[in-house]
Amino acid sequence: MMYKMVLRIVLIILCVIPSSLVAKELNQFSQIAIQHAGRKKPLTVFAREVLLSLSGKEAIMTVEGEKIGSTDFVLSVWFHPEGWERQPVILVDNPLLRKAIGLDLHKKLYSFEQLKENSLFRDFALRHLHRNVAEGSDLKPEEKEAMAVSNRMKLFEELYSGEIFTVIPDASDPTKKWVTVEKASLYYPQGLSEALIILFDSMKRFYLQGDLKQAQQEASLFSKQLRDYAPRIYPSADALLFEHTYTLLKPWKWSLLCYIIASVVFLLTSGWQKELGYRIGWGLTVFGFLFHVYGFICRIYIAGRPPVSNMYESVVWVSFGVLLFALIFEAIYHSRFFLKAATPFAAVCMLLVESQPLIFDPTIQPLVPVLRNNFWLTTHVLTITLSYAAFALALGLSHIYLWHSVRRSGLEGFQKGVLAKYIYRSLQIGVFLLATGTILGGVWANYSWGRFWDWDPKETWALITLLCYLAVLHGRIAHWWGEFGLAVGSICCFISVLMAWYGVNFVLGKGLHSYGFGSGGLGYVILYVLAELGFVFYCLVKYQLRKKEELNPPPSPIQV
Structure with missing residues (x-):
């Protein structure tokens, strides 16, 4: 009875939480697809990935003390980039590099302008990073960090110039690279390209005026226009909303929470209320495991492949496997040892991937050729x-x-x-x-x-x-x-x-x-x-x- 009740609660949460989260976010901007890193993804997902790559965070604090989320950050840079070059958005994580180039050892985020004008950083890069990328494994930690900072600066330049916002597909050729709004005339007739530019300018104007409701309506019309003209190429509204919802729900964090609480329950009840503690721990473990399954289903659907192509996915998969074996053995032997052994390990794995996005890259990337045999x-x-x-x-x-x-x-x-x-x-x-x-x-x-x-x-x-x-x-x-x-x-x-x-x-x-x-x-x-x-x-x-x-x-x- 308890397990059935847990299952019902999970199903309700999986239905209710996504819709409530989507309602809070700039969800109509998620209907704008962007081609980036070999994939077509919602603009909101792209925004999260970009800000994580730049700063290691999903939200940043401006010099004026205003907290900006990833979607607002990317829209602001896209619509009005002036001034962002002076905001601290680029991560310099390694303290040895910060010391070598004369930066504040107590800060990690710096502006593009600060780094570009830092002569010590330019000299460091010229002195240490002339080697071939294939020899990157021989670089020292601060040299690897300098390479990463250079890549972040390049990414910021692409954002600032607007060249990264490739949102216009070629309706006649799915293999062609998408282009920016300003180059829409390359792929579309003059009348349609002008209509798209008018919609974009209207969306931009309403957003900068602070009228988010109207800006979202214009974003919906903008994406609909592109989808109607290139239905075979442009992602469906449901597919974009699905990935957007998965990104907001963050099922791995729900799994992590359940596994941590289950581990604590098992520990506290090891010598007291063993039966009750075992039942509560079992229920929490099943609860987290179902979120684990939900996350894998979402990721497989989005990526179109098994989710084990990088370190992030393999750590999540191994923690899933530990719980899978533990639940099977526990159901067979009723020994109480398996879940006590498995939940702490799963919790540590999930904590690592959730707390270290720069080490464990959570983005969904296309496979290299050797891995494309599913x-x-x-x-x-x-x-x-x-x-x-x-x-x-x-x-x-x-x-x-x-x-x-x-x-x-x-x-x-x-x-x-x-x-x-x-x-x-x-x-x-x-x-x-x-x-x-x-x-x-x-x-x-x-x-x-x-x-x-x-x-x-x-x-x-x-x-x-x-x-x-x-x-x-x-x-x-x-x-x-x-x-x-x-x-x-x-x-x-x-x-x-x-x-x-x-x-x-x-x-x-x-x-x-x-x-x-x-x-x-x-x-x-x-x-x-x-x-x-x-x-x-x-x-x-x-x-x-x-x-x-x-x-x-x-x-x-x-x-x-």
Whole structure:
């Protein structure tokens, strides 16, 4: 009954919240499609992506103290760019770069004018960034940041000049690049191009006068005119509204909230009101998982492909896989361990992608050619990343096992044995999926590049990870170590998963898998690895002390 009630509430929210959010936003501007980064998207979505790229935020504060959202920012620059070159909208995130070019170390946002007139920045760029982009992996962090700042300045120049606002399609040729309103006569008859320019000027005038209602009406007429003339090319109103609503709803944030609350509930009720806490935690987890599913459905519909082509999508997918395995196992075994192990990991993953948009790019990008075979993308990439999810579940279970092993009031022997069995089963699933995904990757490599294996860093670390986990499983079967050693090995081996998953893309930055490269977050990963090694070391020391006490119990007090 409780699960049915949770499902009903989720369905109501999924129907009610989107419409209420759309009503609050400049929704008619979402009906204007813009061709950008290889996609046709709503203007409001484009605005959010652009402001995130420029400043790392969805809203900025002007020097006058006014908070401006992404849609208002882009419309303002489009309609009246003068003055925006003096507003702090361009992010300089790396403190080493800020120090090197003489900027305020306590500020991160600067104006285009400040950076353009900064002679130290120009000298730094000329001195350090003359190398080929392909050698970017050899650059220092401040040099990579200088490249990123240069790209942000270029993006701002495109915004300021208006050349980025390609909103006019060619009705006769879908392959042609869209053009700006000022160049509408290239694709349309004189009368129609003049009508479009009149509508645009009217929309612009009403917006600048502060009459948003009338400006939205003009935006609706403007988009309708384009759609009527190029119905096969211009996105439908429903498709644009769907993507706009998905962007506003932010289902991943709802999932994150549910997983955090569920994790807290499990923690607080571990020794009190266990049954009630378990039911509430289960309901919250299902609630967040349904939002997770909703987000994936939206993203697949918008992108037209499985959502695992970049680091952002793979992190979201792995957190989804952890919860999927946990819910299945929980439904089978009713052990209460799986959700306690899975929800914190899922919460951390979702927190990372939501709080670090510059590291985990949330924009939907078209696939590079090698990834455009959806069959191989689905089978190989989904299988590999699902193996990471299984290993992550084993990681969470191992933390629970080790924590209770070193506590004097921990789990009973039977419960610890059951928990160790769950760790073992999770590792088996992970190894099977990783081996299968690696083999499928070889088949795909032969199909795409003409060879099965080339010792590419991604391939090499996938093999290293597989061998690490095989060694842990084999050692358990050969009685080289027991349940405690299995848990320790599960935690230590996950470091190899991090290297295959994150390190190859964000640290090494080399190889044929260049479509997945990125930068940033290394400090967080190093801190996590050190914390894990510290936890394992602490548990090993405590475990050895406990064993010595059991073998050499203290003498009983002499009875007088």
